[in-house]
Amino acid sequence: MxxxxxxxxxxxxxxxxxxxxxxxxxxxxxxxxxxxxxxxxxxxxxxxxxxxxxxxxxxxxxxxxxxxxxxxxxxxxxxxxxxxxxxxxxxxxxxxxxxxxxxxxxxxxxxxxxxxxxxxxxxxxxxxxxxxxxxxxxxxxxxxxxxxxxxxxxxxxxxxxxxxxRRLFYPGYIRHTDTLDEKFWVTEDCIFCGTCAKVCPVGNIEMVDGMPRWLHQCQLCMGCLHFCPTEAIQWGSRTKDRGRYLHPEFGAKKxxxxxxxxxxxxxxxxxxxxx
CATH class of the missing domain: 3.40.50.360 (Flavodoxin domain)
Known part of the structure; x- marks a missing residue:
């Protein structure tokens, strides 16, 4: 079938x-x-x-x-x-x-x-x-x-x-997908590679003067954060030095x-x- x-x-x-x-x-x-x-x-x-x-x-x-x-x-x-x-x-x-x-x-x-x-x-x-x-x-x-x-x-x-x-937490996500990306920020470790913009599945990132700018249509998939080769992308105050994750069978091309x-x-x- x-x-x-x-x-x-x-x-x-x-x-x-x-x-x-x-x-x-x-x-x-x-x-x-x-x-x-x-x-x-x-x-x-x-x-x-x-x-x-x-x-x-x-x-x-x-x-x-x-x-x-x-x-x-x-x-x-x-x-x-x-x-x-x-x-x-x-x-x-x-x-x-x-x-x-x-x-x-x-x-x-x-x-x-x-x-x-x-x-x-x-x-x-x-x-x-x-x-x-x-x-x-x-x-x-x-x-x-x-x-x-x-x-x-x-x-x-x-x-x-x-x-x-879900009734308690999900509304905070689904009602605010246009503002969730306001918590993203970039450290001085950014190497201006543009990987974050290339991997964003919904095209929510553009590069401005070599730095990422989020366009407020975020799904909060965290792809940009996890794919950043220098871990320069952070979200809020709790992501620095916490490691990153990608499935071993998955890469930027996919x-x-x-x-x-x-x-x-x-x-x-x-x-x-x-x-």
């Missing part, structure tokens, strides 16, 4: 999950959500998936908007895999509620534990701890791929606590492809040929 997986990623966790699923399912196309224009989206596949991270126990704003434009009425199997560093099953319920308005539910819904990468809250894992998290995530994704191939129904699991916390669309992401084999 032909599959299309729509994905959004900031540091590679969700890309890695989407790519592994696509490889396991076969006859699969990866489509970066950030590359899609506005308006109604009709998938050219019978099996459709969404893979993205969890932000403040909910969906990234760009994914919430995308899901509301996605016409899933003609799909035979609709699934979602969300990657998270802590809690976040509540985001699956948020996504399912969007599709309920179309008269259907997610046929498969999973949350996969991945390395936490929101540096303002905590330092990303390293070493053996990181490897253990990635190994377990890979095993979980392989199991999910088998369930999807068999067409089994897996509804979003109960999430009373994370749903309660991050930049998020804005290029299916021509760059048109198969798992094509993606694997990238750097």
């Amino acid at each position: 032909k599959t299309v997986i729509y994905y959004f990623t900031g540091t590679g966790n969700s890309y890695a999950a989407a790519a592994r699923l696509c490889d396991a399912l076969g006859d699969c196309t990866l489509v970066p959500i950030a590359s899609l224009p506005g308006g109604r989206i009709v998938p050219d596949a019978r099996r459709v998936g969404i893979v993205c991270p969890v932000y403040d126990l909910g969906l990234p704003e760009i994914v919430d908007s995308f899901a509301r434009r996605l016409d899933a009425g003609g799909t035979e199997y609709l699934f979602a895999v969300l990657t998270m560093g802590g809690m976040g099953v509540s985001a699956l319920h948020q996504l399912n509620a969007i599709f309920k308005k179309q008269g259907r539910d997610l046929d498969g819904a999973w949350a996969v534990a991945m390395p936490g990468n929101f540096v303002p809250l905590s330092q990303p894992p390293t070493g053996a701890k990181l490897e253990k998290i990635l190994d377990r995530a890979g095993e979980t994704i392989d199991t999910i791929a088998g369930i999807i191939r068999r067409g089994e129904n897996v509804p979003p699991p109960p999430a009373p606590l994370s749903s309660l916390l 991050m930049k492809r998020q804005r290029l669309g299916p021509k760059a992401d048109d198969s798992q084999k094509t993606e694997d040929s990238g750097v």
Whole structure:
């Protein structure tokens, strides 16, 4: 069965999950959500998936908007895999509620534990701890791929606590995506390379006199912060000297492809040929 997986990623966790699923399912196309224009989206596949991270126990704003434009009425199997560093099953319920308005539910819904990468809250894992998290995530994704191939129904699991916390914290994110980037600042370690502008999936950074300027359309994916080669980019007062994180299978070329669309992401084999 032909599959299309729509994905959004900031540091590679969700890309890695989407790519592994696509490889396991076969006859699969990866489509970066950030590359899609506005308006109604009709998938050219019978099996459709969404893979993205969890932000403040909910969906990234760009994914919430995308899901509301996605016409899933003609799909035979609709699934979602969300990657998270802590809690976040509540985001699956948020996504399912969007599709309920179309008269259907997610046929498969999973949350996969991945390395936490929101540096303002905590330092990303390293070493053996990181490897253990990635190994377990890979095993979980392989199991999910088998369930999807068999067409089994897996509804979003109960999430009373994370749903309660989402109601408390998520509005602070979703209502302020136009001002969240005001907390970014740059230290004297900046080498004027422009990597931050090149990797931003939504084109929210422009270079002015060699320095990044944020344009107030931020998703808070933290890609600019994690990709900065000198760790010059900070957010607020708690990110300096806290380390950075990128999924080991992810690099700047794949991050930049998020804005290029299916021509760059048109198969798992094509993606694997990238750097």
